[in-house]
Amino acid sequence: MTSLRRTDILSLIHLRSDGRRPNEIRHMSCHLGALPPTTDCGSALPTSGCSGSALVSMGLTQVLCVVRGPCDVGRRSEELPDRATLEVTMRTTPFSPPGDRRVTNPSTDRRLIEQSHLLQTALSASILLHLFPKSKISVAVMVLADDGGRLEASINAATLALMDAGIPLKDMVCACSAGRWNAGGSDEIVVDLNRREIQAATGSAGGGGGAPGGGGTSDTIYLPVATMPQRGTVVLAQCESRLSGGAEAFGEVLEVAMKGCQMVMEIMAAAVRERGAGLWKAKEGKADVILVD
Amino acid sequence: MDSLKNHFVLPGQVLATSHSETQGGFLRGHGTYIELVPHDQHDNDDDPRDNAGGSSSLGGMAGTSKKRGWGNSSDQSNVVMRSEHDGGGDNDDDDDGSKQSGEGEDAAALLRVGPQRLIASVAGTVQRVNKLISVIPSAPAVYTGQVGDLIVGRIIGVGGSRWRVSLTCSPPSSGSSSSSSSMREGQLPLSGVNLPGGVQRIRTSEDVLAMRSLYREGDLLTCEVQNVQKDGTLILHTRSLRYGKLENGVLTTVPPSLVGRRKNHFVTIKGVISSEETNGDKHHDDSVMDVDDGEESGNVDVYLGLNGGIWIQRTIPPQWENSLHGSLDQDSRAPLAETLQKLRQRHANTRVSASAREGIARVRNAIDCLRLVHCQITPESIEIVVKTSLREGVRVKDMLRPEFIVKITEATRSR
Numbered sequence: 032m033t034s035l036r037r038t039d040i041l042s043l044i045h046l047r048s049d050g051r052r053p054n055e056i057r058h059m060s061c062h063l064g065a066l067p068p069t070t071d072c073g074s075a076l077p078t079s080g081c082s083g084s085a086l087v088s089m090g091l092t093q094v095l096c097v098v099r100g101p102c103d104v105g106r107r108s109e110e111l112p113d114r115a116t117l118e119v120t121m122r123t124t125p126f127s128p129p130g131d132r133r134v135t136n137p138s139t140d141r142r143l144i145e146q147s148h149l150l151q152t153a154l155s156a157s158i159l160l161h162l163f164p165k166s167k168i169s170v171a172v173m174v175l176a177d178d179g180g181r182l183e184a185s186i187n188a189a190t191l192a193l194m195d196a197g198i199p200l201k202d203m204v205c206a207c208s209a210g211r212w213n214a215g216g217s218d219e220i221v222v223d224l225n226r227r228e229i230q231a232a233t234g235s236a237g238g239g240g241g242a243p244g245g246g247g248t249s250d251t252i253y254l255p256v257a258t259m260p261q262r263g264t265v266v267l268a269q270c271e272s273r274l275s276g277g278a279e280a281f282g283e284v285l286e287v288a289m290k291g292c293q294m295v296m297e298i299m300a301a302a303v304r305e306r307g308a309g310l311w312k313a314k315e316g317k318a319d320v321i322l323v324d
Numbered sequence: 325m326d327s328l329k330n331h332f333v334l335p336g337q338v339l340a341t342s343h344s345e346t347q348g349g350f351l352r353g354h355g356t357y358i359e360l361v362p363h364d365q366h367d368n369d370d371d372p373r374d375n376a377g378g379s380s381s382l383g384g385m386a387g388t389s390k391k392r393g394w395g396n397s398s399d400q401s402n403v404v405m406r407s408e409h410d411g412g413g414d415n416d417d418d419d420d421g422s423k424q425s426g427e428g429e430d431a432a433a434l435l436r437v438g439p440q441r442l443i444a445s446v447a448g449t450v451q452r453v454n455k456l457i458s459v460i461p462s463a464p465a466v467y468t469g470q471v472g473d474l475i476v477g478r479i480i481g482v483g484g485s486r487w488r489v490s491l492t493c494s495p496p497s498s499g500s501s502s503s504s505s506s507m508r509e510g511q512l513p514l515s516g517v518n519l520p521g522g523v524q525r526i527r528t529s530e531d532v533l534a535m536r537s538l539y540r541e542g543d544l545l546t547c548e549v550q551n552v553q554k555d556g557t558l559i560l561h562t563r564s565l566r567y568g569k570l571e572n573g574v575l576t577t578v579p580p581s582l583v584g585r586r587k588n589h590f591v592t593i594k595g596v597i598s599s600e601e602t603n604g605d606k607h608h609d610d611s612v613m614d615v616d617d618g619e620e621s622g623n624v625d626v627y628l629g630l631n632g633g634i635w636i637q638r639t640i641p642p643q644w645e646n647s648l649h650g651s652l653d654q655d656s657r658a659p660l661a662e663t664l665q666k667l668r669q670r671h672a673n674t675r676v677s678a679s680a681r682e683g684i685a686r687v688r689n690a691i692d693c694l695r696l697v698h699c700q701i702t703p704e705s706i707e708i709v710v711k712t713s714l715r716e717g718v719r720v721k722d723m724l725r726p727e728f729i730v731k732i733t734e735a736t737r738s739r
Contacts, residue, residue: 064463082466101466103509157335159357159445163556164555165555194334194335194446194447195463196464196466197446197447197448197461197463197464197466198446199335199355199357199445199446200335200336200445200446201335201336201357201443201445202335202336202443203334203335203336259336261336261337262336300334303334303447304332304334306462307332307447307448307449307462308332310462310463310698311332311449311462313697313698313699313737314581314582314698314699314700315700316699316700316705316736316737317737
């Protein structure tokens with residue numbers, strides 16, 4: 032665990048190392064339809080067959096998500112008779128290495144594989160997969176820049192890309208993290224951790240969930256949470272820290288994370304509304320000019 | 325009732341609630357789903373999706389803090405709902421309910437009695453026809469067909485006594501591509517085409533073998549949706565003289581949502597081809613194609629496929645038909661099918677003059693301009709853009725430069 036002098040000083044006036052208050056999420060921007068939907072399914076281009084896309088940045092973490100489908104399953108064995116197959120791949124770019132870990136092969140990196148599984152679980156709670164039997168919806172996430180919380184950013188980007196593609200969702204899935212650690216002698220519960228804070232909370236430099244144990248003190252928690260805020264359901268909560276503070280401590284952190292999800296949802300909703308209204312107005316010939324592509 | 329119209333909703337937003345069959349009923353349209361209104365909390369931890377990704381030992385904790393988010397957002401959606409619903413049965417007093425009880429469209433769940441509510445599942449504008457409430461997404465990327473839609477598609481496969489038609493007009497992929505999609509693919513059965521000569525009979529195995537002589541891979545064609553199967557697959561047919569192979573023209577594709585359903589999808593844009601230099605092309609007729617006899621109508625035909633494919637070709641001059649009748653006058657009551665087939669043949673084999681090509685290119689670029697500003701593509705809007713570009717003296721190759729796009733589509737926005 033690094034002793035962060037700057038953090039100590041800031042914590043006296045209840046500000047975090049990047050100047051945020053404890054209950055403040057990072058600056059978040061959403062860009063729906065970041066890639067033009069291509070009609071060409073057959074070519075080998077990475078955007079081929081793209082039916083929806085979104086670019087989400089939460090602070091310095093930036094994630095691009097592309098949704099393809101619903102389309103035919105390539106192999107018969109993967110076909111499900113009653114619902115669509117949801118295929119999730121998560122990759123990092125060569126220029127966004129996960130912290131101080133050495134650069135690994137993105138197709139075999141276990142942390143990436145684990146996080147794409149988590150992403151799949153979170154999304155399949157919301158997508159109405161039974162409407163597309165025997166077909167496949169594939170969600171491809173590319174982490175462009177990683178400053179902590181790439182799993183949360185990926186979930187948010189995937190939700191927006193799915194909405195952009197017009198795939199029916201039960202509810203929007205919004206993700207945000209919360210953490211708790213000992214800073215300057217007092218416990219701090221903060222929302223939407225950046226990489227430095229995750230390091231402080233987990234004692235490691237994991238891109239998403241840090242390695243368990245490590246050098247973290249006994250009751251530090253880093254907890255990424257995904258919820259469906261309009262119905263208040265938690266679809267994902269991953270905690271790898273040791274909980275000496277008991278379940279109460281966990282509950283407090285979860286509350287904070289869910290508040291964060293609510294804030295994230297408001298930003299996402301505003302972005303979707305803005306784009307939807309813009310496209311609708313343009314179609315009706317009422318808008319100022321917008322240029323798609 | 326109109327207060328619901330054009331209201332933008334997000335997935336998960338409650339559109340309407342009904343307490344029983346008789347009160348405040350609604351019908352589920354596209355882009356929505358029905359579920360039971362939660363009424364008690366004892367089944368909080370029953371939902372297996374809860375904590376799906378989290379560590380299992382923490383399940384109980386997640387349950388306790390569920391209430392918060394629900395209360396807030398439910399208030400929000402009530403505001404929408406109250407203002408829009410004219411029925412009396414739409415009060416939902418279950419703000420404290422914190423848990424959903426089942427799958428959205430689970431038949432078993434719907435059979436149980438209890439208040440139901442209708443929730444949006446896509447982001448889009450609400451549309452309401454009497455009790456039917458649906459949500460129309462703002463820009464769906466995937467075309468969903470309806471019976472009777474005009475399709476401009478491309479043959480990507482022949483076999484099994486049917487043609488596979490790509491609805492995105494993408495060329496047939498070489499090798500095994502896993503991304504060919506049933507959502508973007510229709511099927512044209514052999515029984516759905518007119519046999520050459522217009523004979524009506526049962527298709528034989530010889531016909532199956534001769535399928536490629538009608539349409540081969542890569543051919544473009546217009547057809548109509550005959551049937552939509554339960555899984556969304558489109559069954560197409562070309563059993564009308566209007567439909568068939570497309571040759572000697574230009575294809576362009578736009579998002580399907582920009583082509584609205586209208587009475588006629590075969591439209592003519594008038595006065596596009598300038599007539600001064602029609603004859604300039606007449607001298608080098610060394611190709612195998614016949615040369616146009618200089619009699620052109622100056623019009624361009626546009627076929628607006630609802631799947632987003634748009635085909636542009638010059639209008640067949642009326643003189644051709646007359647001359648055809650002249651040559652056939654010994655049998656002036658020749659079947660219409662043969663006449664049309666001959667006309668089409670002649671169109672395919674006749675070189676398009678340079679000015680006609682320019683006119684076609686202008687229409688094509690006009691449609692591209694409309695796509696780029698996301699404006700609905702109608703004959704009127706195409707005509708406005710074409711006329712404006714002609715009046716402003718914009719050359720065809722300059723039409724797609726951003727400053728000109730904004731300029732020549734200006735009139736479509738001020739309507």
